[in-house]
Amino acid sequence: MDWQWFTLTLNQAFTWTLYNSLEASLLVLLILLCQQLGKKHFSIRWHHAVWFLLLWKLAVPWSIDSSISLYNWLPPSPWTSMQEVPPPTEPIVLAAEALHLHESALQPDASLANEASFSWISLLSLIWIGGVAIFAITMTRSTYQLLSQLKSDGFVQDEAVLRVFSHCQKQMGISKSIPLRMSHQMTSPALMGIWQPQIWLPANLLDKLNEHELRHIFLHELAHWKRRDIPVNSIMSVLLILNWFNPLLWYAASRMRQDQEMACDALALTYLQETEVPRYGYTMIKMLELYADAKQIHFTAGFSSSKKQVKRRIEMIRHFQKRAYTWTLSGIVVVLALGVFTLTDAKKVLGNEQTFVVPAEGTIKSPMDQTIGLQILNDLNTPVQAAATGKVLKAEYDTKTGKGNQVILEHAGGYQTVYSHLEKLEVTAGTTVTQGQLIGLLGSTGRSTGPHLAFQVLENGIPVDPMKLLENSKTQQ
Structure with a gap:
């Protein structure tokens, strides 16, 4: 039972992460499009701040429904149905497969249970959690090794x-004590630490830079602290671990770090005189020459960057104005619009909810195990009717799962209903039936211990509790 609970929970977590990651990918594309279209209209600060929408999307599992959400155009998320019921061991497209998986506990055949346990969604979930573990261990190990090496510096x-450093702190209004340290392990100046921040400088850097150049570096690193970039980078690193399978999010994280460096440049430049601005660019070029192989380290925020990014930063410095770090009305409007469209969930259309009726007379019981469905007990050949208007997807004897004569109906709203162990079938595949129409007779075909109807309701391929959808029904224990 513990393993089953673990499998169900893992599948649920993976299903939500996968769907949320796909939605986040659409947000990334929109952000990149807005950045490209607003390159000359939005401030440098805006270009980085807009990425916080992505952080919110990846980190917050729930949001309000909205009729104007971008995701109304996407297929419904299986997570909606999974929030109120135990998660399935397989995201199911065909109702027959769903029945096989979620009623497998009723079947004495061990091979069928093993097949459900090792379904492809379970396999993908195990691969996902294995990747999460590998990335987490690797990142933790590299961080620990770096901290161990820096401990004695x-x-x-x-x-x-x-x-010079103290003057920069006072100029930026920073009263917190932030130590300066030197290390042979660092390939670029970097800020490290959330609660106990420290600025690390490469060994011998002080011998290669003059007072003005050091001031530029200190202003940049203090800008990272003032903007709280270390916590932001740490959160993004953790989210990347959970979404390691999505290359677009890795690219988005890289772009976010690039925009972060430019935002820090813009903030640092606001503390310089206009005549000093070009010197800041020269300092950046000099750092590139001194530390051409600078490496990006997780949970840190540095100064140096790649040649391509330095070119972009130099271009920004050439055209820098004080307002480059301030918000514009258009930038605020775009961020709010993106939030409304992408940080909300798809809204169900009110008034069109599918309603169901109890498909047969008899004693209604919940299965003794964790199967999501109902058992309706009555005499042999009791009429079984369609719980709702729909199309017959299947009407035949099921030889694979032991469900005997089985009917599967497809309904509006992404619903399917499944009727198993029928004594006789009264419909054929491809026909349309109305609510209450006779579709079969209650029986005991397949693997069954007595006359009963095994009934299930699926929403978007996921089994849901029928009692929350059936009209005027009560479970009898």
């Missing part, structure tokens, strides 16, 4: 350098 003692 010393603090900057040069009074002239500390004076």
Whole structure:
């Protein structure tokens, strides 16, 4: 039972993560499109801040329904049905497969239970959680190794350098004590630490830069702290671990870091005189020459970047104006619009909800196991009617799952109903039936211990509790 609970929970988590990741991919494409169209109209700060919509989308599992949500155009998410019932061991397209999986506990055949346990969705879920574990261990190990190597490195003692750093802190209104440290492990200046921030400088960097260049670096790193970029980068790293299978999100994270560096440049430049702005660009070029192989480290925020990104940053510096770090009305409107369209869920159309009736007279019982469905007990040949108007997808004897004579109906709203162990079939596949129409007779065909009807309702391929949909019915225990 513990393994079954673990499998169900894992499948549920994977299903939601997969669907949410696909929705987030659409958001990424929209953000990139807006950035391209608004390159000359939106501020540098906006280009980075808009990525917070992606963080919200990936991190928050629930949101309000909206009739104008972008996802109204997408196929319904199976997560909607899974929120109120135990998750399935397989995202099911055919109702017959759903019945096989979710009633497998009623079948004494061990091979069928094993088949359900090793369904393809379960396999994908195991691959996903295995990838999460590998990425988490790798990232944790690399961070731990770096911290271990940096532990013995010393603090900057040069009074002239500390004076410049202290002046930068006062200029930016930062009163928190942030130590300066030197290390042979660092290939670029970087801010590290959420609660105890420290700025790390590559060894011998102080001998290669003058006072003005050091000031530029300090302003940039302090801008990272002032903007709280370390917590943001840490959250994004964790979200990437959970969505490791989505290459578009890895690209989005890279673009987010690039925009973050430019936003820090813009903030740092607001503390410089207009005549000093070009020197900031020269400092960036010099750092590229000194540390051409600078590596990006998780849970840090640095100064240097790749040649391609430096070119982009230099271009921004050339045209920099003080307002480049301020919000514009158009930028606020675009962010709000993106939030409304992409941070909301698809809304079900009110007034068109599918209604069902009890398909047969008799004693209604819930299965003794965790199967999602109902058992209706009555005499042999009791009439079985369609629970709702729909089309007959299947009407034949099921030889694979032991369900005997079986009818599967497809209804509006993404619903399917399944009727198993019938004594006789009264409909054929492809025909349309109305609610209450006779579709078969209650029986005991297939693997059955007595006359009864095994009844299930599926929403978007996921079994749901029929008692929440059936009119005027009560479960009798």
